[in-house]
Amino acid sequence: MADTTAAKGGRKVSKKALAKSFRNWYYGNLTCFSQEHMQTFGYLVSMLPIVEDLYDKKEDQQKALTTYSAFFNTEPQIGSMIVGVTVGLEEARANGEAIDDETINGIRAGLMGPLAGIGDSLIVGTLIPILLGIAMGLSEGGSPLGAIFYIVVWNLLAYFGMRLAYYRGYDLGGAAVEALVGPNATALRDAIVMVGTMVIGAVCATWVSISTSLQLPGGGTLQGTLDGIYPKLLPLGFTILCWWLMTKKKVSPIVTMLILLVIAFVGAAVGFFGAATIAAPTA
Amino acid sequence: MVINVFQAALLGLFACLASMPGLGGTSIGNYTLGRPLVAGLIVGLILGDMTLGIIVGMAIQVVYIALVTPGGTVSADVRAACYIGIPLAMMAVKAQGLDPNSADAAALATTLGATCGTLGAILFYGTATINLAWQGMGWKWLEKGDTHKLYLVDMVLPWISHIVCSFIPTFVIVYFGQDMVSFIMNSLPMDGLPMKTLFALGSLLPCVGIAILLKQVIAKPTDFLTFFFGFTLAAVMGCNLIAASAIACFFALINFQISTLKNRPVVAAASGELTAADDEEEEDI
Numbered sequence: 001m002a003d004t005t006a007a008k009g010g011r012k013v014s015k016k017a018l019a020k021s022f023r024n025w026y027y028g029n030l031t032c033f034s035q036e037h038m039q040t041f042g043y044l045v046s047m048l049p050i051v052e053d054l055y056d057k058k059e060d061q062q063k064a065l066t067t068y069s070a071f072f073n074t075e076p077q078i079g080s081m082i083v084g085v086t087v088g089l090e091e092a093r094a095n096g097e098a099i100d101d102e103t104i105n106g107i108r109a110g111l112m113g114p115l116a117g118i119g120d121s122l123i124v125g126t127l128i129p130i131l132l133g134i135a136m137g138l139s140e141g142g143s144p145l146g147a148i149f150y151i152v153v154w155n156l157l158a159y160f161g162m163r164l165a166y167y168r169g170y171d172l173g174g175a176a177v178e179a180l181v182g183p184n185a186t187a188l189r190d191a192i193v194m195v196g197t198m199v200i201g202a203v204c205a206t207w208v209s210i211s212t213s214l215q216l217p218g219g220g221t222l223q224g225t226l227d228g229i230y231p232k233l234l235p236l237g238f239t240i241l242c243w244w245l246m247t248k249k250k251v252s253p254i255v256t257m258l259i260l261l262v263i264a265f266v267g268a269a270v271g272f273f274g275a276a277t278i279a280a281p282t283a
Numbered sequence: 284m285v286i287n288v289f290q291a292a293l294l295g296l297f298a299c300l301a302s303m304p305g306l307g308g309t310s311i312g313n314y315t316l317g318r319p320l321v322a323g324l325i326v327g328l329i330l331g332d333m334t335l336g337i338i339v340g341m342a343i344q345v346v347y348i349a350l351v352t353p354g355g356t357v358s359a360d361v362r363a364a365c366y367i368g369i370p371l372a373m374m375a376v377k378a379q380g381l382d383p384n385s386a387d388a389a390a391l392a393t394t395l396g397a398t399c400g401t402l403g404a405i406l407f408y409g410t411a412t413i414n415l416a417w418q419g420m421g422w423k424w425l426e427k428g429d430t431h432k433l434y435l436v437d438m439v440l441p442w443i444s445h446i447v448c449s450f451i452p453t454f455v456i457v458y459f460g461q462d463m464v465s466f467i468m469n470s471l472p473m474d475g476l477p478m479k480t481l482f483a484l485g486s487l488l489p490c491v492g493i494a495i496l497l498k499q500v501i502a503k504p505t506d507f508l509t510f511f512f513g514f515t516l517a518a519v520m521g522c523n524l525i526a527a528s529a530i531a532c533f534f535a536l537i538n539f540q541i542s543t544l545k546n547r548p549v550v551a552a553a554s555g556e557l558t559a560a561d562d563e564e565e566e567d568i
Contacts, residue, residue, distance in 0.1 A: 024437075026308065032421075032437045033304030034414040041421060041437040048430060062428045069425065076309045125499045128314065129348050130528060135320055136341050137524040141384060142334030146341075147324035151315055158310040187542030191535040194509055195528065197500045200348075200493060201513025202527035207345045208489045209386055232518040238487055242494035243501070253358040254401055256491050264483035268476055273483035 010095035013087060013170075017053035021046045022166045025083050026159065029076040038073035043083065050087050054094040064090060067101045074112035075119025080162040081176055082111045084169025111177055118180060122189060126196030128154070133203045208235035212267075213274025284377045286330065286370060291458040293329050294366045295450035297322070299442070302362035302449055303407055304414065306441060313361065319343040319396065322365030330373060335383045339372045340365075342389035343396030345489035349496035362449055363403020368396035370457045371464050378468035390485025397488050406448045413444035 025046035032041040044065060051064040074082060086104055093099040131150055139146025168176045179185060211234060214222040226233045238260075245251040245259065267273040286294075300307035301316035315321055323340015327333035343364055372392035381388040421436035471478050501507060516522040516530060 026310065028308065028437045030304045030309050030313070031306055032414050032417060032441045034411045034418055035408075036415060037418055041418060041433065044421075044425070044433050045437045048433060052430075058428055062425070062430060065430055066425065069422070121499055125349055125496060128318075129496055132318065132320060132344060132348055133524045134528060136344060139320060139337050139341055142337045144324050144333060144337060147321050147337060150318065151321055155310060155315060158314065162310070183546040184543055187539055187546060190542065191539035193500055194535045194538055195531040197497075197506060197509040198513030198516070198531035198534070199524065199528055200496050200500070201510040201515070202517035202522065202524055202531075203345070203348065204490075204493045204510075205514045205517035206524060208486075208493065209389075210486045210490075230518075232514070235490065236514060236518075238490040239493045239497070242490045243497045246494055247498050247501075253491055253495060256494070257397065257401065257488065260487040260491065261480075261484055264487055265476075265480045268479035268483050273479060273486075 011054055011091065013050055013053050013091050017049045018087070018167075018170065020049040021083070021087060022080070022163060024049065025076075025080055025166065026162055029079070037071060039076065039079075040069065040072050042076075043068050043072045046083050047086070047090070050090055054090060064093070067104055070105045070108070072108065072112060074116040075123060077123050077158055077162050078115050078119035078165055078180075079112065081165035081169035081180075082108060082115060084166040084171075085111070085173055085176065088170045088173045107174070114181065115177070118189065122192060126192055127157070129203070130196060130199045133199050133206075136203075136207060204235055204239050205232050208232075208239065210234040210238055212272050214272050284330065284332070284374055286374075286457055286461050288458065290329050291454045292450075294326065294370060294457050295454040297325060297329075298362040298366040298449040298453040299445035301365055302360065302410065302445070304410055304441070305362070306438075306445055317361035317365060319347055319361075319365050319369065322369055326366065326369045326373070330370060332373065335373050335376065336369065338383045338388065339369050339376065339392040339396070342392040342485075343368060343372070343400075346393060346397050346492040347400065348492045349499065358404065359397070359400035360403030360405075360407045361400070362453070363406055364396050364400030366453050367403065367456050368392075368399035371395055371399065371460060374461050374464045375468050378465040379473065386486070387482055390482040393485035393488050394481050406452060409448040410441075410444045413447060414441055417441060417444075 025042060028045050029039050029042035033039070047065060047068045051061045055061045055064060068086070086108060089099055089104050089107065093104075131154055135146035135150035137146065138149050165176075172179075212222050212226070216222055216225065230236075242256050242260075245256050246253065251259070264273065297316060299305065300312050301322065303313050303317070305312035305317065307313070307316050316325065319340045320337070321340070323337040323344075324333065325336075326340070327336015330336065347359065347361065347364060369392075372395040375391055375395055376383060376388045379387075379391065381391065417436045417440040420440075421433055424430075424432040424436070497510065501510070512534075513527055513531060516527045517524070522530065
């Protein structure tokens with residue numbers, strides 16, 4: 001990969017253009033989404049300030065910008081690093097380094113998959129659920145505290161995290177990404193996913209409340225018997241059932257919901273599920 | 284509770300900002316305004332009953348705790364779950380005269396929210412399809428060298444897609460649907476089979492949200508132990524989520540230290556880069 005850290009003596013992207021480019025990505029990465037070109041236009045507008053800064057002639061700007069019209073899609077928060085990396089590459093190209101469209105698009109296409117995987121599992125699949133789990137605890141009973149906590153903490157993390165990723169991508173080029181997939185980074189990622197998995201377990205026990213109103217023939221309730229075996233056994237059982245359907249049987253979430261509808265209907269008809277007020281504790 | 288034109292229009296505006304390819308941007312729009320918990324606060328404020336809004340939002344939030352859209356395929360639409368589902372669920376809870384803090388209210392809200400979210404997926408595909416037209420114009424402008432018009436394509440013209448697919452559906456359903464919700468709710472007896480099914484379904488649906496999340500993080504059977512440990516912390520030992528997170532972080536720290544010990548020789552070889560990685564990752568936590 002080409003050395004992107006510094007332009008040798010020649011042109012350097014101004015601070016103002018970098019800030020504008022980052023802002024455009026931060027806001028506009030998905031605003032014009034289509035199935036065909038997911039984040040392509042978000043990418044184009046974030047490269048626009050850069051090419052205007054680096055090239056004086058209109059034709060050169062247009063030619064450079066056309067490079068970024070190839071399909072692009074990744075997890076947009078962590079993906080800001082890729083934008084940063086290409087800004088570095090574009091700067092090197094403006095200074096006469098032999099970097100062609102294929103090189104840039106090859107790097108872009110090579111990075112978007114792995115970073116989408118990291119971003120989806122770490123940010124969308126772990127960080128946001130943890131924050132939401134804590135926020136729901138704070139909002140119990142209808143307090144706005146949890147919602148406010150989530151709004152503030154998430155947005156600070158997202159903005160400064162994306163900013164850091166963008167500038168690190170620009171400063172370090174490919175090395176920034178290599179650092180994200182190195183052995184220690186992988187260990188850290190596993191540890192974070194571990195926190196996420198435990199918190200999901202706690203969320204399941206706290207926020208899912210399924211109970212049965214079935215009376216046992218010999219007196220007592222089925223719920224009482226189940227609680228004796230393990231508390232919250234029904235939420236756990238139904239969660240594992242859904243997981244099994246979606247993972248092992250490849251059933252889509254919508255079909256899984258329809259299966260639950262059938263279970264709910266049959267359960268209500270035979271008296272397994274009663275009026276929730278009688279049996280279930282307040283969520 | 285009656286929703287007036289102005290309130291319905293505000294809900295429509297928030298629907299434009301919050302949807303998946305939303306005009307609030309990804310971080311502020313989709314991941315903040317499009318989370319049912321946050322939307323509960325906003326809808327509650329708009330409709331003048333914040334407490335009920337948050338309770339309803341929270342019930343729907345569990346179903347959508349991990350809404351990942353890999354490769355742009357969606358099974359649910361956040362704008363519909365949040366800005367159509369929450370107002371309708373609030374109306375329904377009021378119409379049934381349920382105690383907002385009851386499990387019945389939560390179950391009813393969950394069912395209505397998830398139904399709106401699922402049917403709302405059509406709005407997502409509608410928005411994305413109309414955006415194709417602006418993108419088509421964008422390619423022409425790029426070819427001609429009208430590069431500044433790309434801003435128009437990315438940030439201005441999609442408003443038209445959202446007026447069609449977010450504002451109008453939200454406004455119409457919330458404004459004209461409110462009487463229907465009240466009517467349906469009033470005609471269904473609380474102890475009848477339809478309502479019982481609705482309540483039961485509402486209590487079951489959060490399992491789907493949790494299972495979607497599990498599907499992502501469980502790579503091998505032993506990962507279930509980690510999940511089960513967290514479950515036990517809350518179910519048996521009575522930890523709340525903050526306490527459970529703290530304990531989870533402690534175990535993750537131990538796990539991380541063991542893993543890095545295994546990586547020690549590699550660390551020595553490329554310590555500079557890896558320190559950078561650690562800084563970066565910590566910012567993301």
